[in-house]
Amino acid sequence: MELVRLTERVFWVHGPANVGVILLENSQVALIDSGSDLKFAGQLFEMLSDYRFKISLILNTHAHADHIAGNSFFHEKCGCKAMASTLEAPTIRQPLVQCAVLFAGAPISDLMNRFIMANPSQVEIFTSNELQLDDLKIEILDLPGHSVNQKGFLVDGVAFVADTLFPDNFFNKQRLPFNYDPNSHAQTLERLRKIDASCFIGGHFPPQDSINTLIANNLSHLNESLNFMRQLLKIPMAQEHVVKAFLDHYGLKKTNWEYYLYRATVNGYLSSLHKHGEIKYRVLDNLPVWYAA
Numbered sequence: 001m002e003l004v005r006l007t008e009r010v011f012w013v014h015g016p017a018n019v020g021v022i023l024l025e026n027s028q029v030a031l032i033d034s035g036s037d038l039k040f041a042g043q044l045f046e047m048l049s050d051y052r053f054k055i056s057l058i059l060n061t062h063a064h065a066d067h068i069a070g071n072s073f074f075h076e077k078c079g080c081k082a083m084a085s086t087l088e089a090p091t092i093r094q095p096l097v098q099c100a101v102l103f104a105g106a107p108i109s110d111l112m113n114r115f116i117m118a119n120p121s122q123v124e125i126f127t128s129n130e131l132q133l134d135d136l137k138i139e140i141l142d143l144p145g146h147s148v149n150q151k152g153f154l155v156d157g158v159a160f161v162a163d164t165l166f167p168d169n170f171f172n173k174q175r176l177p178f179n180y181d182p183n184s185h186a187q188t189l190e191r192l193r194k195i196d197a198s199c200f201i202g203g204h205f206p207p208q209d210s211i212n213t214l215i216a217n218n219l220s221h222l223n224e225s226l227n228f229m230r231q232l233l234k235i236p237m238a239q240e241h242v243v244k245a246f247l248d249h250y251g252l253k254k255t256n257w258e259y260y261l262y263r264a265t266v267n268g269y270l271s272s273l274h275k276h277g278e279i280k281y282r283v284l285d286n287l288p289v290w291y292a293a
Contacts, residue, residue: 034070041070061162071121087149145185
């Protein structure tokens, strides 16, 4: 684990989900996200302690477990507070919400794992689109899509853009990133082009001077998925068969709890096209059937 300097006041730490470190006054630091699990959080705490840094605040981008798993650890260890957006905060306080949403009911035990559920932690809500931390102003970026109310942070010329973008090697391996709302995500990708920053860093890619190529590639993958759904539903299809066809198209063979994670993503594409009036559904003999409008 290494603390890498980006500017005089901003650092980052590589991990399964990257963590930002913002240097404040009196050796205090604020974290952007808190790590993917308790082991990572413990290692991060030890490293920052070696620098004599004291963690006073966590800024959460969104409520997915790989970004908030260290919250409870740092709160217990340092007494620091955490902050998040209005719609992400309830899931951080009670991660069972995430499981219930994915299962669409009281969740099965398979879903209640560390990849989906972090430990509950207290969190306050952002009340404006910027924060003033000592002498440092942090702009809060609105980046919904991957998650319902995801935020990013622009500080000292560095834009932390959370899970808005994924690198090519991610698509080569995973093929289909989780996406709560493809419509909002497409708008976010266009909004990223307007962010004035000297450096960009995502939850799963290292610092970049420019993200134009990443934006184009991610937008291309998003549009390909939407187009596949449009073509698929030229013939009416039951919803569970839509999920299977989507996963088969991407060569994904998901078992156990992962199926429900990917089902939610496919349902997001259905919702997006339905919102724009491109597809409709009817419930026939207690079975939802989707078709092109």
